[in-house]
Amino acid sequence: xxxxxxxxxxxxxxxxxxxxxxxxxxxxxxxxxxxxxxxxxxxxxxxxxxxxxxxxxxxxxxxxxxxxxxxxxxxxxxxxxxxxxxxxxxxxxxxxxxxxxxxxxxxxxxxxxxxxxxxxxxxxxxxxxxxxxxxxxxxxxxxxxxxxxxxxxxxxxxxxxxxxxxxxxxxxxxxxxxxxxxxxxxxxxxxxxxxxxxxxxxxxxxxxxxxxxxxxxxxxxxxxxxxxxxxxxxxxxxxxxxxxxxxxxxxxxxxxxxxxxxxxxxxxxxxxxxxxxxxxxxxxxxxxxxxxxxxxxxxxxxxxxxxxxxxxxxxxxxxxxxxxxxxxxxxxxxxxxxxxxxxxxxxxxxxxxxxxxxxxxxxxxxxxxxxxxxxxxxxxxxxxxxxxxxxxxxxxxxxxxxxxxxxxxxxxxxxxxxxxxxxxxxxxxxxxxxxxxxxxxxxxxxxxxxxxxxxxxxxxxxxxxxxxxxxxxxxxxxxxxxxxxxxxxxxxxxxxxxxxxxxxxxxxxxxxxxxxxxxxxxxxxxxxxxxxxxxxxxxxxxxxxxxxxxxxxxxxxxxxxxxxxxxxxxxxxxxxxxxxxxxxxxxxxxxxxxxxxxxxxxxxxxxxxxxxxxxxxxxxxxxxxxxxxxxxxxxxxxxxxx
Amino acid sequence: xxxxxxxxxxxxxxxxxxxxxxxxxxxxxxxxxxxxxxxxxxxxxxxxxxxxxxxxxxxxxxxxxxxxxxxxxxxxxxxxxxxxxxxxxxxxxxxxxxxxxxxxxxxxxxxxxxxxxxxxxxxxxxxxxxxxxxxxxxxxxxxxxxxxxxxxxxxxxxxxxxxxxxxxxxxxxxxxxxxxxxxxxxxxxxxxxxxxxxxxxxxxxxxxxxxxxxxxxxxxxxxxxxxxxxxxxxxxxxxxxxxxxxxxxxxxxxxxxxxxxxxxxxxxxxxxxxxxxxxxxxxxxxxxxxxxxxxxxxxxxxxxxxxxxxxxxxxxxxxxxxxxxxxxxxxxxxxxxxxxxxxxxxxxxxxxx
Numbered sequence: 002x003x004x005x006x007x008x009x010x011x012x013x014x015x016x017x018x019x020x021x022x023x024x025x026x027x028x029x030x031x032x033x034x035x036x037x038x039x040x041x042x043x044x045x046x047x048x049x050x051x052x053x054x055x056x057x058x059x060x061x062x063x064x065x066x067x068x069x070x071x072x073x074x075x076x077x078x079x080x081x082x083x084x085x086x087x088x089x090x091x092x093x094x095x096x097x098x099x100x101x102x103x104x105x106x107x108x109x110x111x112x113x114x115x116x117x118x119x120x121x122x123x124x125x126x127x128x129x130x131x132x133x134x135x136x137x138x139x140x141x142x143x144x145x146x147x148x149x150x151x152x153x154x155x156x157x158x159x160x161x162x163x164x165x166x167x168x169x170x171x172x173x174x175x176x177x178x179x180x181x182x183x184x185x186x187x188x189x190x191x192x193x194x195x196x197x198x199x200x201x202x203x204x205x206x207x208x209x210x211x212x213x214x215x216x217x218x219x220x221x222x223x224x225x226x227x228x229x230x231x232x233x234x235x236x237x238x239x240x241x242x243x244x245x246x247x248x249x250x251x252x253x254x255x256x257x258x259x260x261x262x263x264x265x266x267x268x269x270x271x272x273x274x275x276x277x278x279x280x281x282x283x284x285x286x287x288x289x290x291x292x293x294x295x296x297x298x299x300x301x302x303x304x305x306x307x308x309x310x311x312x313x314x315x316x317x318x319x320x321x322x323x324x325x326x327x328x329x330x331x332x333x334x335x336x337x338x339x340x341x342x343x344x345x346x347x348x349x350x351x352x353x354x355x356x357x358x359x360x361x362x363x364x365x366x367x368x369x370x371x372x373x374x375x376x377x378x379x380x381x382x383x384x385x386x387x388x389x390x391x392x393x394x395x396x397x398x399x400x401x402x403x404x405x406x407x408x409x410x411x412x413x414x415x416x417x418x419x420x421x422x423x424x425x426x427x428x429x430x431x432x433x434x435x436x437x438x439x440x441x442x443x444x445x446x447x448x449x450x451x452x453x454x455x456x457x458x459x460x461x462x463x464x465x466x467x468x469x470x471x472x473x474x475x476x477x478x479x480x481x482x483x484x485x486x487x488x489x490x491x492x493x494x495x496x497x498x499x500x501x502x503x504x505x506x507x508x509x510x511x512x513x514x515x516x517x518x519x520x521x522x523x524x525x526x527x528x529x530x531x532x533x534x535x536x537x538x539x540x541x542x543x544x545x546x547x548x549x550x551x552x553x554x555x556x557x558x559x560x561x562x563x564x565x566x567x568x569x570x571x572x573x574x575x576x577x578x579x580x581x582x583x584x585x586x587x588x589x590x591x592x593x594x595x596x597x598x599x600x601x602x603x604x605x606x607x608x609x610x611x612x613x614x615x616x617x618x619x620x621x622x623x624x625x626x627x628x629x630x631x632x633x634x635x636x637x638x639x640x641x642x643x
Numbered sequence: 644x645x646x647x648x649x650x651x652x653x654x655x656x657x658x659x660x661x662x663x664x665x666x667x668x669x670x671x672x673x674x675x676x677x678x679x680x681x682x683x684x685x686x687x688x689x690x691x692x693x694x695x696x697x698x699x700x701x702x703x704x705x706x707x708x709x710x711x712x713x714x715x716x717x718x719x720x721x722x723x724x725x726x727x728x729x730x731x732x733x734x735x736x737x738x739x740x741x742x743x744x745x746x747x748x749x750x751x752x753x754x755x756x757x758x759x760x761x762x763x764x765x766x767x768x769x770x771x772x773x774x775x776x777x778x779x780x781x782x783x784x785x786x787x788x789x790x791x792x793x794x795x796x797x798x799x800x801x802x803x804x805x806x807x808x809x810x811x812x813x814x815x816x817x818x819x820x821x822x823x824x825x826x827x828x829x830x831x832x833x834x835x836x837x838x839x840x841x842x843x844x845x846x847x848x849x850x851x852x853x854x855x856x857x858x859x860x861x862x863x864x865x866x867x868x869x870x871x872x873x874x875x876x877x878x879x880x881x882x883x884x885x886x887x888x889x890x891x892x893x894x895x896x897x898x899x900x901x902x903x904x905x906x907x908x909x910x911x912x913x914x915x916x917x918x919x920x921x922x923x924x925x926x927x928x929x930x931x932x933x934x935x936x937x938x939x940x941x942x943x944x945x946x947x948x949x950x951x952x953x954x955x956x957x958x959x960x961x962x963x964x965x966x967x968x969x970x971x972x973x974x975x976x977x978x979x980x981x982x983x984x985x986x987x988x989x990x991x992x993x994x995x996x
Contacts, residue, residue, distance in 0.1 A: 317872075322823070331825070332848070332870075360736045361736060510730075516732075566737050571902060572867070572869045572903065574737065578675070581713055595926075615924055617927070623966070627965075629966065631711070631731070
């Protein structure tokens with residue numbers, strides 16, 4: 002931001018906008034004070050300081066002159082063409098916040114509103130009196146000094162009929178209604194933000210809202226007249242009850258960035274994602290695992306969380322290594338990059354799915370897509386949190402008659418039938434799914450060990466398991482090692498009434514065709530089922546213009562695909578051999594365009610759901626192209642779902 | 644928009660248009676091809692790996708049709724590593740443990756080694772290392788004696804972390820590790836005493852250490868991960884055959900967030916440098932550069948805008964880019980149809996399977 006005395010870019014606008022009310026015609030008015038005969042300007046800053054110095058001298062002398070000549074109580078009933086004095090205007094320009102000058106330059110009434118709300122300053126600080134010029138009875142232009150209160154009554158109220166109504170709306174008794182009728186919309190994209198910024202700039206209520214902001218700011222900083230402080234504190238208390246923290250932050254952002262649209266939008270589209278979390282606009286799940294690590298506290302209080310979120314805005318490295326049990330590939334993006342990505346993201350992210358506990362990224366990806374589409378509430382979970390993705394994906398395949406291709410099974414020897422019996426499973430339990438490992442183990446125990454028909458098995462993290470506790474002495478428990486428990490394999494032991502059960506064998510793995518690898522089995526691939534059976538209107542996207550059009554049509558649409566990990570995340574996965582391609586499913590749920598460059602908000606199957614990355618189109622294209630070369634049918638594997 | 648481009652003083656631009664790699668084999672099927680093109684390990688059809696030389700072609704691995712293969716070499720050119728990757732298009736697991744086998748260079752007789760990630764040949768191709776990310780153990784196995792060592796990494800490292808390993812003498816290896824706070828370290832491990840010593844610890848979090856080796860030196864690269872703004876550097880430790888790894892010199896240092904992915908050669912190190920970085924949207928222009936080991940001058944050698952990987956294969960350096968391969972070093976056109984006469988016994992394919 003420019004220093005306050007910097008020549009303001011809105012000087013010309015202000016001059017033009019106020020052309021009707023302000024006159025630079027000086028022939029008949031009090032003789033303007035002469036500029037000192039010689040001034041040295043060795044550097045631009047020094048020259049501006051000189052300008053301010055000159056202005057201060059001019060202003061105080063003029064003030065003195067008008068007071069001495071008794072021109073401070075002119076009866077304006079007999080005068081015409083009242084205008085603000087140009088020297089007074091110059092002083093405002095030199096001493097006011099550039100943002101408020103921008104606001105005042107919108108029009109005559111906005112200028113007056115800015116004066117009466119104490120947003121504009123002159124060399125004395127807050128404006129107490131207004132210098133005006135007018136045409137007197139002798140048809141000569143004369144000058145006078147009017148107290149601000151009189152200026153409001155004699156000039157403003159007559160020239161701007163909306164002003165008294167606005168003043169009324171901002172009386173304490175009417176403030177609730179005024180706030181309720183004001184749109185504090187949070188933009189989610191650059192274009193929308195520009196429109197919101199312009200709306201605020203042109204809104205006649207803005208000077209009044211900024212007055213509220215300045216009032217609260219002065220109280221907070223204990224600035225202004227110390228005599229008024231108790232009164233200001235009392236009013237601030239009332240204001241803080243009427244404006245919630247999001248609205249207060251919102252006003253701070255607009256009032257402090259009135260002259261800078263980019264900074265205003267930056268706050269929404271970038272760093273302020275953490276403010277959104279702090280204010281409850283966004284789910285605190287985005288900050289919890291990071292803040293547990295930052296604050297070194299497994300159970301965060303609200304105050305700890307807010308303190309931490311405040312730090313995330315300033316210390317970008319705090320997001321690199323989050324704590325908690327649901328981790329993705331590390332390091333995560335830095336806080337500022339992450340906040341940018343999250344501001345443009347639309348994928349459902351209100352749950353933890355533990356990508357580090359997934360050895361089948363197709364299931365992780367499908368779980369994310371399906372929960373994003375269905376928006377269904379999460380079901381009860383027991384065991385590794387990757388069971389959410391497994392349960393949702395299994396149910397989806399079961400629903401569309403593709404459960405046959407889920408190969409992961411728990412098997413036992415049925416001695417009566419003298420054959421091996423296998424049941425489809427996924428590790429953990431999710432909702433009432435009969436394929437939950439807990440349910441299947443309980444079922445097998447009923448059949449083979451005569452367990453009670455009501456028996457239920459519980460999965461317990463080995464770190465939480467204490468063999469000495471009585472709880473574990475009876476019933477069925479599956480003790481799993483979290484760091485070694487994944488979607489396709491899970492190191493665990495089963496205890497039934499405190500005795501180990503070792504006759505249940507796990508067979509095969511949770512394999513899935515994401516995109517068809519042969520024509521005959523195309524209908525079993527996840528993409529086919531999503532597009533055809535689940536009717537998600539999938540369509541291939543192979544150029545940037547297609548993707549831009551896709552997101553323009555449906556802002557909350559998602560694109561899914563498979564690409565080579567070595568191209569999407571080249572610093573994590575290094576190529577050591579020719580045609581090395583590790584297929585990695587991913588989801589794109591947002592886009593940022595800057596000039597002709599485009600980056601996508603991307604979550605690969607190994608990324609935390611709460612920590613998307615910004616990945617360029619060039620890398621995405623290369624990754625999908627390389628996977629196309631490795632794919633048996635040479636398929637292009639990037640599909641939009643809208 | 645903040646475009647950062649802090650180039651060191653000795654940085655120069657000599658980017659040339661790179662030729663595409665051309666061979667007589669379909670590019671997607673090649674798993675390894677010698678510098679002169681006479682030996683090629685080809686995935687002939689799904690699940691089948693064959694060796695094609697001037698006069699013969701033999702299929703020597705037949706696996707399930709869903710399996711894929713990788714073939715890796717080393718500068719010693721004694722043996723090749725073959726990784727058999729199960730269910731490449733059905734089991735989407737970036738940390739999948741492929742089956743590891745070894746063949747003598749240009750031959751087909753297989754030796755099973757084990758299962759793990761990031762397999763590498765070391766020290767005259769007599770040793771193989773690979774990594775088990777679940778147990779967090781680096782295995783080092785002598786191919787001739789089958790003696791096997793297990794080196795345990797920090798138990799708190801991230802599940803997706805893959806260490807880099809280099810063997811610098813017959814009883815010493817160095818490997819990278821990272822702690823739960825994100826500080827990377829380089830550890831020297833003595834195979835006789837089974838003791839490790841930290842020889843370098845990164846002063847900053849969010850970076851990775853890379854290792855590569857050629858005649859007489861070990862290079863250590865420290866580069867930031869994709870989304871992170873950090874400085875980059877390349878260090879060198881001169882090797883004299885002993886186990887003394889104390890003292891390294893800085894060959895390159897930059898405030899740029901370079902990508903790395905180093906390839907070491909006798910007289911130079913290639914790596915990927917970030918020339919421009921729009922940090923706000925994490926957009927980078929990355930190019931391959933050549934770091935001359937004598938002058939330490941860095942020269943840009945590509946003009947592709949987004950170079951992400953370098954592949955070293957029998958002296959040839961390839962750049963995979965948007966589905967094609969560009970040749971940075973070595974012969975680019977191997978489509979010559981002239982029959983070359985056998986140059987010796989090595990040319991004949993042994994019928995040893």
